[in-house]
Amino acid sequence: MSRYSGFKLLIVDDHAHNLFTLRTLIQTHMDVAILEAISGRDAIDLTLEHPDIDLIILDVQMPEMDGFQTASLLKLRKRTRDIPIIFLTAAFKSEEFQQRGYAVGAVDYLLKPIEDNQLINKISTYFRLIEKERDLNRRLEQLVAERTAELAKAHQSLANIIEYMGEALLVLNPEGEIKMVNPTACAMLDYSEQDLLGMAIGDVFEEEADEQAGAFMGTWLEALIRTGALRQIEARFIAKDGRRVPILFSRTAVKDGDGRITDIICIAKNMTGYTRLDDGEDEGHSAAQATQSVALPRS
Incomplete structure (x- = not known):
């Protein structure tokens, strides 16, 4: 029995x-x-x-x-x-x-x-x-285990993307302090991850116009608050040894349910080796094309 x-x-x-x-x-x-x-x-x-x-x-x-x-x-x-x-x-x-x-x-x-x-x-x-x-x-324990495994797999996949992506990734807090970076950002700036964490973004970033150099957390942040994102701009990273690294830069605000910014995601493409064709440099372009600033790789 x-x-x-x-x-x-x-x-x-x-x-x-x-x-x-x-x-x-x-x-x-x-x-x-x-x-x-x-x-x-x-x-x-x-x-x-x-x-x-x-x-x-x-x-x-x-x-x-x-x-x-x-x-x-x-x-x-x-x-x-x-x-x-x-x-x-x-x-x-x-x-x-x-x-x-x-x-x-x-x-x-x-x-x-x-x-x-x-x-x-x-x-x-x-x-x-x-x-x-x-x-x-x-059954619940099994479902939790399966879901945990799925999340771990997704997390690892995301970590791999961040690890190997060709662009520099910096995540800032609302005060403009760096809270996360990927290896590409470390290599581009010649800082270790530990050195970058907690630094102000203004210490490693400047926009092209002198009057904008100190406005990273000023005018553009107001635009982030309004729209949640800004278009790409041409700017420079300031490497550890003082070198200026030309970059194409974009930034996006992550907001909570109340509309408050919790994180700022910054992505920078290294434009070293690229040059800009300004108006009149290529007469073969149409008038509409000639009014744009186009980045082309140097031969």
Whole structure:
């Protein structure tokens, strides 16, 4: 017989013959592990020794510590508060008794003398509920594990893109301090990642017009707040040794649900080796094309 094999049941009664009757009846119908306690104190001690108890059948009328007191103490402890308790009683049949039993955490109660089928059906009902709950928990754990693996894979994929992308990536906080960089940015600026983190963007960046050089967190930030993004501009990075590295630069604001900027994403393309064809440099271009500033690689 393997019905409910693996479950553990605690029966509590101060009369040894009642324990014997309960144990014999249950073992006739179920292959469960049974623990016995002859008092409320003994029951509490057993629950501490066996944290895997699944169900408690608890006699109400016991000396020193009755079933209500025992149940109350069990519900106070985190390790035992969720164990279902079925009360057994020969004396109390009133609604007041039932309410008191439920108030201290009982899930059900049975009257003595015990009707065999009723007892077995009650126990079976709670074991089936426990089985369903455990199956659900296992399924949820599996789904969480699968989702965690998917997120880890996506995170690794994103990390690889950031790691190997050809453009410099800098993420700033709203105050313009660098909070994240990719290897391309470190190589372009000749700083280590640790050196760059916490630096102000103004220390490594300047726009072409002198009057804009100090406005990184000024005029353009106002535009970011309004629109969330700015078009690419021509600017320069200031490398560690003071070299000016020409770049094509774009910046985008990341906002929270209230519209506040939380991060500023900056992407820079190294334009070293490229030269600009200004108006009139290429007479073969159309008038419309000649009015644009086009970056072409030097031959």
